[in-house]
Amino acid sequence: MTTVQEAAAVRYGIWVLCPAVGAAAVWGLKLASGWVTTLGWFPFQEVFELVTDIPEPWVTIAALGVGAAAGLVLAALWAADMLSVDVSPDRVALHKDDKRFEFERHRVESAFTDGKHLVLLSPSGAELARERSDLSRDRLERAFTSQGYRWRATDPFASEFRMWVEHAPELPAEVNALFTARRKAIAKYEHEEAAELAREIRKRGVAVRDEKKRQYYRCER
Known part of the structure; x- marks a missing residue:
């Protein structure tokens, strides 16, 4: 590991x-x-x-x-706010703020960094995790590749993200409500609340990323 x-x-x-x-x-x-x-x-x-x-x-x-x-x-x-990552041949575990997020090997198709975030993708292209960290990209790449995981240079779905607006028609009302709550958290610099809301959005099949204070999303496959 x-x-x-x-x-x-x-x-x-x-x-x-x-x-x-x-x-x-x-x-x-x-x-x-x-x-x-x-x-x-x-x-x-x-x-x-x-x-x-x-x-x-x-x-x-x-x-x-x-x-x-x-x-x-x-x-x-x-x-x-510090992220710790354990990579083994059979699973990936992320530790942050007394939380542990664990993903079995068959669920992780690849990994990459998007700015300050570590992203894990599933075989279907869904985002399993997008966690902010200051960890070295090179160290993360070596950790994943040394354990047999695929490391991507960039996000293969970057072009599919679109800026979220109030009541986005292609999103369910529940997801739009989460985006609205997350916008308020971002405005108040409540970073952990914003991260937790992003995890809830991700559970509902929608990837979310930020640029400055704007939220972007893509509906996952």
């Missing part, structure tokens, strides 16, 4: 780097708070004035604590 995942330095380093950067950033704002209060046009003046009123060392301790906590939240979001 071949496993492709982010380097250990990234997987573990974010739990140190993000809190450190967050603490440094908030501490920097604390140092600048006195100057900011002299800028009448700057927003959140009340917050900066409150900071200048808190005595040392409590204001520094609070700034470092708040910054580190914000960094931990960022690290958790980053870790949840």
Whole structure:
């Protein structure tokens, strides 16, 4: 079996780097708070004035604590967005945000990357998975080909995608409703919600991909 995942330095380093950067950033704002209060046009003046009123060392301790906590939240979001891929001769397993998506060998006709997404295709051309990741394309290709899977240079069905519009006539009402909900999630930067809605759409025989904030679809065979 071949496993492709982010380097250990990234997987573990974010739990140190993000809190450190967050603490440094908030501490920097604390140092600048006195100057900011002299800028009448700057927003959140009340917050900066409150900071200048808190005595040392409590204001520094609070700034470092708040910054580190914000960094931990960022690290958790980053870790949840990381994709890990296990490729073996008999199955492919994708791990993301405590979820596991497993596909037996006979279900996977080929794999490829589309921008930042890893895509698995079935023998009928249906998309089994389309998951976002920062994994190296070359590492993914080697993992799949070394286990006997077909790797495609591009999406063979790219020309079949069309932009989704409200109440697309060729889509069932249920699928259009999912697209509408997904559009709202994308607008709010709720990435995991958008990904989950895409999985629900895919279960109903429709592939979905994004370009900027526009949704595109193709009805699968």
